Amino acid sequence: MSTPGQLIDGKAVSAQVLAEVTADVAALKAQGVEPALAVVLVGDDPASHVYVRNKVLRAGEVGIRSLEYRLPAEASAAEVLALVAELNADAGVHGILVQLPLPKHIDETSVLQAIDPAKDVDGFHSENVGGLSQGRPVLTPCTPAGCMRLLRDTLGDLSGKHAVVIGRSNIVGKPMAALLLAADCTVTVLHSRSKNPQALCRKADIVVAAVGRPRMINAEWIKPGAVVIDVGINRIEEDGKNRLVGDVDFASVQPLTAAITPVPGGVGPMTIALLMQNTVTAACQQHINSAPAASEEATCRSAC
Secondary structure (H helix, E strand, O other): OOOOOEEOOHHHHHHHHHHHHHHHHHHHHHOOOOOEEEEEEEOOOHHHHHHHHHHHHHHHHHOOEEEEEEEOOOOOHHHHHHHHHHHHHOOOOOEEEEOOOOOOOOOHHHHHHHOOHHHEOOOOOHHHHHHHHOOOOOOOOHHHHHHHHHHHHHHOOOOOOEEEEEOOOOOOHHHHHHHHHHOOOEEEEEOOOOOOHHHHHOOOOEEEEOOOOOOOEOHHHOOOOOEEEEOOOEEEEEOOEEEEEOOEOHHHHHHHOOEEOOOOOOOHHHHHHHHHHHHHHHHHHHHHHHOOOHHHHHHHOOOO
């Protein structure tokens, strides 16, 4: 980090992750294991269709077999759960992803809990969430895992750093805090009820903004020399144009930082890359668990 405000290039780092995944997939295929990801899409949400298409395209690029299951918006919870049960029982499927949000008449928690934790490549099942909080090796939510890869590539050892996570969602904020704790950071989580959040944030060596409010974090929140990871993806109308901006006011914050992720091009590309990595990890672990001999572990050690 030789210059202030260095850009953390999520596209470049995600390309490195995908190259690693491609090599791991090839190693598994050489042993007769073809990693497979099943994606379930319920309804006609336009954004969900885009996300699913991007995930399927990326899977194909790294050699992962993808299976798409599209159900109509009026599909019942029982139909979705029956499909999940079928995929759980299919030994040829290593990862299951149910695209969120689901239609309002379907309880998301019950569907996510129905996924076999060993195939839960989103890392949302309570068994994986609990394992993460205990520091056990589990499938981890993709966006926080991607943030950790960016931080380690930027800073190296994170031990002793003071990290502030802004936001406490189950998808990003909470698992992000757990991962930072596991990396021996001192962690503060800020949320809507926090008192003096700006003052608390200004003490941070690392700031992870995941609050879902466009440009909320400005220069008054940032200590000079901090590293800022902006998870926010917000669409706003500005100057007659539709723009994509983060939770951080990039223009005012960048000059203060040692390094910062842009939006777009920062955290976003990492999420799908880590989904591919989780799928390979799941395939590797299932292969080891089903292998008759301990020597099988060596066949996919790099993937795990």
